[in-house]
Amino acid sequence: MLSLGSGGAKSTKPSFVSYVTPEEIKLEKETPKKEIHPDLLPGEVVFCSASPILKYTQDDLSQRGVFGTLFCTNFRVTFIIDEMSQEETAKNFKNKLYGENDIPLMCVDHIYGVYDEKRKLITGGLVKNKCPSKIIIHCKDLRVLQFSLTFTKEEDAKRIFQGIAHHCLEEKSLKCVFAFSYTGATSPGMQRKQETILFDSPEDWSQEMKRTKAKCRLVTENENFELSQRLPKYFVIPQALEDLFSYQGNGLPMWCWSHHSGCALFKASFLPVTQEDGDLPKHLDIMINAVAHNYLYSVKTEDLSESLPTIQDIQQSYNKFKQFFLIDNSTEFWLSDVKWFSSLESSGWLDIIRQCLQKAVEVVECLEKDNTNVLITEEEGTDLCCVISSLAQLMLDPYYRTLMGFQSLVQKEWVAGCHAFLDRCNHLHQKDKECQSPVFLLFLECVWQLVQQHSPAFQFSETYLTVLSDSVHVPIFSTFLFNSAHHRESIIKAESPIAQSGSLICPTVWDWSVQYDSKAQNYFFNPLYSEKVKPERTIRKTHKPKHQRQLSLPSSAFKTPPKKGFFKDETESLKKILRVKRISRWMGSPDSPAVASREFYESWQQRPLDYHGLLLPCLDGPAVRLWMQRYLRWIPEVHILGGGSVAVMTKLMELLGQVQDMKHMLEQRDPSQAVKLDHHPQLQHRPVSFGSSGRMSSSFPFTYSRNRSFRPIIPTGLLQILMLTDNLANQEDEVV
Structure with missing residues (x-):
């Protein structure tokens, strides 16, 4: 027990300074737990593992995280948390092959090691160097996972680091890909x-x-x-x-x-x-x-x-x-x-x-x-x-x-x-x-x-x-x-x-x-998909289109096809009448592709939009947008709780559900209306509900809301610039 004073003298203020982190104190007090093993797929084999490993969160520089065991198999790099929360097990969009803390080996893009607070890119030649204090893995699906090796035994940390670097970065033969091991354990049935x-x-x-x-x-x-x-x-x-x-x-x-x-x-x-x-x-x-x-x-x-x-x-x-x-x-x-x-x-x-x-x-x-x-x-x-x-x-x-x-x-x-x-x-x-x-x-x-x-x-x-x-x-x-x-x-x-x-x-x-x-x-499936409505059999069509895939724009006048044996009789004059052009050769002429395509697009746009006909993209300015779901789903700072496309889709699906209920009510009151209502295929099956949009983020269903603060963290240097600038309103915006 630490004494705070001596004899009958007046007790002084404690001067004890701890050089042990709270995580290390927690590890010393905890009793040894039973070993954790991942749920392996057929043909999957564990190469190496290490515990305890701290997986950092992506919040800020406070280095908070959760403890668990890190494994490297012939299929993935997987991290199993010691205490799995109910939030992790309640997902309704779960991949059977790998989870949020799993990285397929082919999905690993780059691996960085942190040595003395400096990040270095790991290659095959650096594997034999000393073990880093932190591993940062960049994935091809744009996930970033960070693991701390400071709480692990040196031998275990070196083994897991070399194992991950070898199986993820070293050039391999195609026969080493997990597909061969996995299908070898899969029955034809x-x-x-x-x-x-x-x-x-x-x-x-x-x-x-x-x-x-x-x-x-x-x-x-x-x-x-x-x-x-x-x-x-x-x-x-x-x-x-x-x-x-x-x-x-x-x-x-x-x-x-x-x-x-x-x-x-x-x-x-x-x-x-x-x-x-x-x-x-x-x-x-x-x-x-x-x-x-x-x-x-x-x-x-x-x-x-x-x-x-x-x-x-x-x-x-x-x-x-x-x-x-x-x-x-x-x-x-x-x-x-x-x-x-x-x-x-x-x-x-x-x-x-x-x-x-x-x-x-x-x-x-x-x-x-x-x-x-x-x-x-x-x-x-x-x-x-x-x-x-x-x-x-x-x-x-x-x-x-x-x-x-x-x-x-x-x-x-x-x-x-x-x-x-x-x-x-x-x-x-x-x-x-x-x-x-x-x-x-x-x-x-x-x-x-x-x-x-x-x-x-x-x-x-x-x-x-x-x-x-x-x-x-x-x-x-x-x-x-x-x-x-x-x-x-x-x-x-x-x-x-x-x-x-x-x-x-x-x-x-x-x-x-x-x-x-x-x-x-x-x-x-897109719940707003507009399926093609089939015409009623009782109504006789006044005009039958020549082709089922009728498109939105009129076709130019067709030329009369040549007679049979044209190539045989007039082979020498073929090049004179053969219309061979290059699209790229239109460049520099008044009818360049940009101008001609613009006229083509405007002509199409003036006609009624047919979702089962010709579709052209708008390429002007901000019409080409960022694929937010794919690129921003792992960044918590840009998530909108209860908002984004998920909230809009949820409301639209609620409206579709109400229309579905009204359809059933009309069918019960007047069965003759059921024939007419069946011509709307998009309403035949009740849309899948996303649930309460207030508990979801805009990156749903890939990431879920966390019990954490979404308060923006403005860098100190930028904050000082904003506070010291008097004529901020008069400054020009950044031009893209």
Whole structure:
């Protein structure tokens, strides 16, 4: 016991100073607890663990947090809190594979170590250095997790630090990805029947050609990849094209989609250029003529590598952009908030989104207004070609705005279209990052712009898009794990641990039951989706449209198709009448794409809006917005308790529920009204309620409200500037 005085002298003020933190005192007094073990997935193995670990909150620099155990497995880095609160277990939008304190290994972006209050980026060469006092992990889904190692034994701290750095940062082989271990422990009976069209069979392509009334030819010669390993197993080309084996399949115009007028959209890669190749121009003419023969002998070509940023530019822009959302603490956020809009604009990310949408509008204009075939090209034909072709189809075809239709679109243009997901997403943490680029995320960004501008036209919600962007970095699904169809088949057969008994079947990301239950999947659907109303059978139509997918704008006058045998009889004069133009060549003319597309947009805007017809995005000024749900969901300072889009959606769903109740009341009073009311499909099922919006934040359902203060923390330097400035009202605002 500490004595406060001596003898009969008057007691003095205690002079004892403690150099032990409250957390250490708490640890000394607590009795040893039983070991904590994570709930492992089938095939998941724990590599290393350490306890006690302090996980910091993101409040401020007070270094508050919770204690628990940190694990590193072959699937994730997971942190288990010693005392789990009821708030953590009451979530109704919970991922079955990983939680809020779990980081899939492929989701780790960067790891920083804090040495003597200085943050250093961890690479493979720094792992052998001394153990840092703190680990900061930046995730690809923009989460920031901080762990303190000061309360852990030195051996355990060094082991967990080296284990996390090795399994998250070191370059690995694809056979080490958890998908192979997970599916090896999964029985074939667990695989559900897929409702999404995967385009991995000739029947899927034939069905799509029949739906769009395409007059093209299905290619099955590459079923065993004898034609090219970079091409899909099955694909569609123009009927007039016969020479498939020239240049090993490079430069083939591959069919994407057909307009109801007869013209179509094609994409192609570049032909290999060599000094000895004198037949290259002739081969190009053959490809272009084959596309032009599809409809009206007209085609417009566009080299996307000349009119859009390169994949390296996209990567650099996104690296700058995401830094404004990887916030370690609230003080850092308020410092960045001073120049928020100018910083976002300087990154160029939003401008790249605008350029892609603009180019897609130009392609749509050629198909819808000019009724001409469009051929888009780039070096590989699997990056920006996928972005532009997918966006054009979303704007033109309402089928792709449904949930199943959108998933089929991703399968057709991206997965079956051989987009290099493994290289672009850098799943294996390769040192050479020239191939890394968030091209698929750029596409989802553009889709979100369309969804937030024309919400009733889309069956899926922005929550679905956010979850889809997260699922790219979950090392379980085969959808976003390979570079091509040939790569997928060869790797699965060669490196599967059960290859002797049969090929390994990885689940697709479209089987959402692997990650979410049926209640959570309800958030994927847009409750305000305006389904197409079917006309009553009793009413006879006075005018029947020629095509079911009637669009909003009138088509230009069609030219009379040429007679049969035109190519045979008048081959020499073909180039004189063949209308081959380049979209990019309009630049510099009075009818440039910007001016022409503006007129096209204004003409469309003057007509009644049809959510099941043509949809065009607005690209003026602030119309291109920030995807707040994805980028701001982990920053507590910007959350709006009881507000934001969640509050608006909750009120709208309450109104839909009232309309549903009134419908049932009318049906009970007058059953004859039930027939008329059934023509409103959006009211047939009661909307899913979000509950009380007052207890939720604007980032719902990904983060929930916390019992903490949301009082803004203004930096001291900025506060002094504001207090000492007398003519603050006369200062000019920051111009973006």
